[in-house]
Amino acid sequence: MAPNADSQPRPTRRRLLAAGGAAATGALLGAAGPAAAQSSFDGWFDGVSNYDGVADRTGESEVTVEVGVDNGGQPYGFGPAAVRVDPGTTVVWEWTGRGGSHNVVAENGAFESEMSSEEGHTFSHTFEEEGTFRYVCTPHQSLGMKAAVVVGSGGGVSEPDYGGWFDGVSNYDETVDERGSSEVTVEVGVDNGGQPYGFGPAAVRIDPGTTVVWEWTGRGGSHNVVAQDGSFESDLSSEGGHTFSHTFEEEGVYRYVCTPHQSLGMKGAIVVGDVSGGGGDGGEETEGGGEEAGGSLLPMPSDFVGWLALLMGGGGGLAVSMVLGAESYAAYREHERAERSYVGEQATEAVGTEPVEEIDDGYDPVGTAALVTGYFVLIALLWVFMYFVEFIGGPTITG
Numbered sequence: 001m002a003p004n005a006d007s008q009p010r011p012t013r014r015r016l017l018a019a020g021g022a023a024a025t026g027a028l029l030g031a032a033g034p035a036a037a038q039s040s041f042d043g044w045f046d047g048v049s050n051y052d053g054v055a056d057r058t059g060e061s062e063v064t065v066e067v068g069v070d071n072g073g074q075p076y077g078f079g080p081a082a083v084r085v086d087p088g089t090t091v092v093w094e095w096t097g098r099g100g101s102h103n104v105v106a107e108n109g110a111f112e113s114e115m116s117s118e119e120g121h122t123f124s125h126t127f128e129e130e131g132t133f134r135y136v137c138t139p140h141q142s143l144g145m146k147a148a149v150v151v152g153s154g155g156g157v158s159e160p161d162y163g164g165w166f167d168g169v170s171n172y173d174e175t176v177d178e179r180g181s182s183e184v185t186v187e188v189g190v191d192n193g194g195q196p197y198g199f200g201p202a203a204v205r206i207d208p209g210t211t212v213v214w215e216w217t218g219r220g221g222s223h224n225v226v227a228q229d230g231s232f233e234s235d236l237s238s239e240g241g242h243t244f245s246h247t248f249e250e251e252g253v254y255r256y257v258c259t260p261h262q263s264l265g266m267k268g269a270i271v272v273g274d275v276s277g278g279g280g281d282g283g284e285e286t287e288g289g290g291e292e293a294g295g296s297l298l299p300m301p302s303d304f305v306g307w308l309a310l311l312m313g314g315g316g317g318l319a320v321s322m323v324l325g326a327e328s329y330a331a332y333r334e335h336e337r338a339e340r341s342y343v344g345e346q347a348t349e350a351v352g353t354e355p356v357e358e359i360d361d362g363y364d365p366v367g368t369a370a371l372v373t374g375y376f377v378l379i380a381l382l383w384v385f386m387y388f389v390e391f392i393g394g395p396t397i398t399g
Helices: 013-029 138-143 260-263 304-351 365-393
Strands: 063-070 074-079 084-085 089-095 122-127 129-136 147-153 184-193 197-198 203-206 209-218 243-248 252-257 267-272
Touching: 063 084, 074 138, 074 147, 084 089, 197 260, 203 209, 209 304, 304 365
Parallel strands: 063 089, 084 147, 184 209, 203 267
Antiparallel strands: 063 074, 089 122, 129 147, 184 197, 209 243, 252 267
16 A cells, blocks of 8 residues: 555654754744745756756646656656646655665655655655755665755746747747756757757746856757847857857846757747746847947847848948939939030020030940949849848758
8 A cells, every 4th residue: 555645654763863853954944844945946956867947737736756767877866856836736756666765755854755666656745835845765865866846936937928939939848947057058959840950948947147058969050059139159060069158147038049040940048037927138128229238229130130131221222222323313414415405406596507516425424333333232232142041041051
C-alpha cells in the first residue's frame, strides 16, 4: 500500500535528526512556516541537468512528479524538476523503479517520504500556503537529484505581451522561467517548423544580472544574434559549439533575431525581471518620442533590415527626384526656346525685315548629365536590392 502525506513514518535516527533541524529552523524563523520558503532558486539548480525551467501546472488539483528520471544520463532526477501549482494543489510523487532507492525530503522539513525502490510507489503532499519549496532525494542529492515546487505567485508573473513578435514562430510555446540561475544557455539553430531556424528556448525569463550564453548547434548555416534595440550583437557563425554571451542588468523585454533568417521566424526574447502583461522593452524608445538617454528625436532603424530599407528608400527617392528634375528642366528649356522664337518672329514682322533663325541644336549638357546620373543611380539601387533580397529572404547566400 502506497504511503501518503498523512501516514505516520516510523521514528528513526535520521528522522529525529531531520525533525531537530526543522525545529531549529523554525526557532530561527519564528512563525514564518512554509511561506518563508525562498522565492528565488538562488543557484539551487546549478548542476541539475534535467532542469529546463518551471513547468506551469496551475489550474490542476493534482500534479504528478516522477521520481527516478534521467538527469545527465543517470536515473537520478525528478521530472519535472520544477513545477508551479496553485495553493491547495496535491503533488503526487511516483517512483519509476530506476536508480535504486529514493526518497522525497523538503529542505525546510515541510514533508518527507520513506525510502523506496519499488516502481509505482507514491507519496503525496498538499500545498496550502504560497512559497517555493525545495526538496531532494537524500541519497542522491550530490548527484543533482534536487527539485522544487513553486506554490501560487511564488515570485511568478504572467506571460509578457510580446505584441505579435512570435507570430509565425513555430517553436515558441511559452516563456521558460529560468529565474534563480546565474547563467542560462539558449541554443542557436534548433528546430522551428521543421527547419533549423530557431532559438531554443525561444523566450526565457531571467533575473537582472544573469548572463545568457547562446550556443550554436552547427545546423542551418550561418546565424547571428542581434538585439532589436541594438544592445547586443554577435558575429555570423556556422560553427557548432560557437558561443556568444551577454549579461542583462536592466529589467525589460529584449527581442532579438538571426538577421539572415528573420523572415523564416528565427526570433527570440529575453525577459528580465518580473515584467508581465505589456511590460517594458529594455532600451527601446519611450512614448515621448526620443530615446531615454537623450538620443535622436528622429526614428532611426535598429537592425540591418531597417538600415537597408532606409538606404533603398532614400536612394530611390533621390534617383527619381533627379530623373524628374532633369526632365522638368529640359521641358523648361524647350518652352523657353519656343517662347524666344515666337517673340523674335513677332519683332521681325513688325519691322518688315527677313526673320533670322536662331541656331540651337537642342543639346543641354546640364539636363542630360542629371538625367543620365539619375538613371545610373536607379539601376545601381535595383542591383543592390536584388542582391540583398536573397540575404534577407533566406539561406541562399549565407547558408
